[in-house]
Amino acid sequence: xxxxxxxxxxxxxxxxxxxxxxxxxxxxxxxxxxxxxxxxxxxxxxxxxxxxxxxxxxxxxxxxxxxxxxxxxxxxxxxxxxxxxxxxxxxxxxxxxxxxxxxxxxxxxxxxxxxxxxxxxxxxxxxx
Amino acid sequence: xxxxxxxxxxxxxxxxxxxxxxxxxxxxxxxxxxxxxxxxxxxxxxxxxxxxxxxxxxxxxxxxxxxxxxxxxxxxxxxxxxxxxxxxxxxxxxxxxxxxxxxxxxxx
Numbered sequence: 100x101x102x103x104x105x106x107x108x109x110x111x112x113x114x115x116x117x118x119x120x121x122x123x124x125x126x127x128x129x130x131x132x133x134x135x136x137x138x139x140x141x142x143x144x145x146x147x148x149x150x151x152x153x154x155x156x157x158x159x160x161x162x163x164x165x166x167x168x169x170x171x172x173x174x175x176x177x178x179x180x181x182x183x184x185x186x187x188x189x190x191x192x193x194x195x196x197x198x199x200x201x202x203x204x205x206x207x208x209x210x211x212x213x214x215x216x217x218x219x220x221x222x223x224x225x226x227x
Numbered sequence: 228x229x230x231x232x233x234x235x236x237x238x239x240x241x242x243x244x245x246x247x248x249x250x251x252x253x254x255x256x257x258x259x260x261x262x263x264x265x266x267x268x269x270x271x272x273x274x275x276x277x278x279x280x281x282x283x284x285x286x287x288x289x290x291x292x293x294x295x296x297x298x299x300x301x302x303x304x305x306x307x308x309x310x311x312x313x314x315x316x317x318x319x320x321x322x323x324x325x326x327x328x329x330x331x332x333x334x335x
Contacts, residue, residue, distance in 0.1 A: 138324075148262075148270065148313055150324035161322050164228070197269055201324075210321030211276060213260040217269040 121198030249314030
C-alpha cells in the first residue's frame with residue numbers, strides 16, 4: 100500500500116528557507132499515468148487546509164497563486180522523493196505540512212482533483 | 228480567487244443524520260471531494276467525485292450534488308464520526324486546488 104512520509108527541520112528562522120522532503124514507498128513516483136501528480140498541503144495550527152502546489156514527475160507543475168513567488172517543488176526519482184522549498188518564511192508559514200498523492204484528470208467536460216493517500220504530516224515552526 | 232463555502236460547525240446527537248453542505252460557483256463541473264480529519268491526524272478521503280465512497284468508508288457516509296452545492300451526509304452518526312470535514316475542488320481551469328474552510332462536526 101502506497102505510503103508517504105515527510106521529513107525535515109521542525110524549526111526554521113524567519114526570512115530563511117523552509118525545506119521538506121517527502122519519501123514515497125510501496126509505489127512508484129514515476130507512474131506513467133498522467134493522472135498521478137504529487138502535492139503539498141499545509142495547515143496552520145487550529146486552521147484549515149491550504150494547497151501549496153503539485154507536480155507531475157516529468158514536468159507539469161502547478162502552484163497556489165498566493166504562494167507561487169516563494170515556492171519550488173522538485174523531484175528526485177532515483178530516491179523516490181519530492182521536495183518543497185518555501186523561501187522568505189514568516190510566522191504565517193508555521194503549519195503542519197503534508198505531502199500527498201494528487202490524482203488529477205482535467206477535461207473540457209469536468210475536472211477531477213483529489214489527494215489520497217496523505218503523509219502523517221510534519222510541524223514546521225517559524226521562529227523570529 | 229475561487230472559494231468553497233462550508234458552515235463552520237454542525238452538531239447532532241448520536242443516531243441522527245448530519246448534513247454538511249459545500250457551495251462553489253464552478254461545482255459541479257469541478258467535482259468535489261470530502262476529507263475527514265480527526266485531531267492530530269492527517270485527513271482521509273471519505274467521498275470522491277461528489278457521490279462516490281472509497282472502499283473502507285462506512286456506508287453511513289453518502290454524498291449528493293445539486294447545482295453549485297454538494298452535501299456530505301452521515302446517517303446514524305456515531306461518536307467516532309466527530310471530526311473536522313473539508314470539501315475540496317478546483318478553480319474553473321481545474322489547475323488550482325481549493326479547500327473549503329472546514330466544518331467541525333460535534334456529536335452531542
